[in-house]
Amino acid sequence: MKKALIIGAGPAGLTAAYELLTKSKDYQVVIFEETDQFGGISRTVEYKGNRMDMGGHRFFTKVPEVNEWWDKMLPRQGKPTYDDIVLDRPMQMNEGGPDPEKTDRVMLRRNRVSRIFFDRKFYDYPISLKAETFKNMGLIKTIECGFSYIGAMLFKRKENSLEDFYINRFGKKLYSMFFEYYTENLWGRHPSDIDPSWGAQRVKGVSIMAVLKNAFRKLSGKTGGKVETSLIEEFSYPKLGPGQLWEVTADEIKKLGGTIIMNAKVTGIKKDGNHIKGVSYIMDGKEVEIDGDIVISSMPIKDLVAGMNDVPADPARIAAGLPYRDYMTLGVLVPKLNLENKTKIKTIGNIVPDNWVYVQDRTVKMGRFQIYNNWSPYLVKDLENTVWVGLEYFCFEGDNMWNMTEDEFAKMAIGEMVTLNLISSADEVMDYHMERVKKAYPAYFDTYEEMDKLIEYLDTIDNLYCVGRNGQHRYNNIDHSMCTSFEVVKNIISGKTDRSNIWNVNTEKEYHETDAADNAAEEEVEVD
Incomplete structure (x- = not known):
């Protein structure tokens, strides 16, 4: 049996593992994940009963294969959610689907509201x-x-x-x-x-x-005809946040015989000419080597190439120069927000109905804020009496913001909440929690303009496949990342050597989400 080594347990890595295990009996699958959580930037963090969505992730796609995949992992709700029941709010149901009040393994249907906050006023986006x-x-x-x-x-x-x-x-x-x-x-x-x-x-x-x-x-x-990008009004969402989808997927992979090694940071790619023999990873402070027949990588290309031996100078230079933007967020628990709900959408506590809000204010550094109550009622421990908000900031790993302690970051971010009049005083804050995400956003400047040369080199390595947002250095949504893995598995099983179909995902029209442009001022990220 051949061995497939998969780097990263985010959407692309886990999708590749599941697809390979279900489509072929010829491969033993081993996944390496640097952290102790599944989902990458699409993970969900739990803090004292409240859950945080890293970046905000709407599930909406025009790719039938992706919709079928999501339905398999998290069936669409057949009964109303808690807030829909309380508010007597209609929502699309899937006949025979699970009841979110009785089971966790369910995909919800939610209202989509995203607006711009500019000059202390709301504008549609x-x-x-x-x-x-x-x-x-x-x-x-x-x-x-x-x-x-x-x-x-x-x-x-x-x-x-x-x-x-x-x-x-x-x-x-x-x-x-x-x-x-x-x-x-x-x-x-x-x-x-x-x-x-x-x-x-x-x-x-x-x-x-x-x-x-x-x-x-x-x-x-x-109401007929093409729906313009970014103007969808509803989307799907896992009951317990996006990370739940990948936790369920990881469990399914294990049932199929796949191996997932957590807290294993891949640092070396052992290459013999144009063929990878295996990888090395650090775990518990020790370096471990493992041989493999194919490598599917969703790790940042910058790190992938840096870990390879015998890379020519030009592709090595391009990879080393690829830029990324990092991400920090502060979950803030407050009894209420000062923002008035002037929409017709009913909410618990009559809070504004936005999933996230783009902050266009030059007096603050805050980029967005999420209102987790509106993503899913099950993300918030005390839905009736608290508002669980995520304040989002963009930075570079190692800069002044990144190096702030949790209390320092909280003081700055909560101060900006007061500046924007989201709350009246820092004394209103009941609790807070900080999270950091490295290389959240592959950026399109510096050596990115030479990306084609780097892709050309990577494609000469006969058993290497690059998937996902960081694996391709492309700002993919979740469905795009999954599609790269679908294409990889098709190539592996068919023996196809041309990788253009993998790199073309999210450049060809059929892969475009109608929610993709919701991230035009943001991210995604949508997206996602």
Whole structure:
């Protein structure tokens, strides 16, 4: 029996393991996970009965194979959730599906609400053309945005950067209001320094014209036809957070005979010419070596190549220069938020219904905040009396923010909650918890422009397959990451040597999520 070594127990790694075990009897599967948790950035952290979603993850895809896979792991709900029962709120049900009040292994259906918080006011994301938008912006800004957009339509810029990409679709005024600072905060670089391919990948079908078409469709009562990217109104979500999906998947892999080694950091890739003989990993302070016939890697390409022997100078340089953005979040427990729910969506405690909110405020460093109560009622221990909020920040590993203690980080982040008037005083905070995520976002600058050369080199290694967000250095959503693994397993079983189908996931139209552009000002990440 051949041995498949899989690096990483996130969405891509676990999907590859499960697919290989169920599609072939020829492989022994061994997974190495650096941490003690499944799911990578898609993990869920529990703290004193409250659960935190790292980054926020909506489950929505146009790929039938992915939907079938999710249904197999977490069947869609057939009975209402706790908050839907209390509020008598209708939600789509799956006939014969499980009851979330009686079982945990269930996928919920949730309302999608994401808005921009700018100048202490809420704006729809993407920007919608309605009275509230114009009222919030004021007459002068509305006129300026209109003329700016017309100018952008008449005089298209050559798209050399992400800044060009956004201005061509929204106009310079809206770009400066809703994209420029947020994007710089997210990436640590001005949009003029970022490759436009990030926008092309993440913002599909979203423009002022897209908003106009969807607004007209609603006004005219038309519901058919293509749904524009980012305008979905519902999504699926695991009862206990996204990490639950991967915990269930890991259990299924073990039942199939797969081996998962936790707290095992892969540091070495033993290569003989263009063939990998095995890997080495650190566990309990000791280096362990293991041989294998194929390697499926979802670890950051930067680290993968650094761990290889005999890498030519050029691909080694490109890999070493690939940039990443890291992520920190603070879960904050408060009795209430100052934000008023002016929507028609009913919620427990009448809190605002947003899943997450993009913060477009140059006076703070906060990038987003999540309201976990709205993701799933089962993420919050005391749903009726507390609001469990996730304050999200983007940083670089090793910088001043990353090196803050939990109390230092909490003092800064809670202070910004007061600045934004989310709460009136830091004294209102009942508890908090900090989490860090390394290499959460592969970035599109520095040596990324030479990525094709690196891919060309990696494809010369006959038994190496790169999957997932960090494995391909591509800002994939969960379904995209899973699809890379579907393609890998198909290639392995069929003996196909051309890897273009693997690298083309999330570049071909059929893989695009309709929720992908929800991360245009963010992440995902959606996404995801």
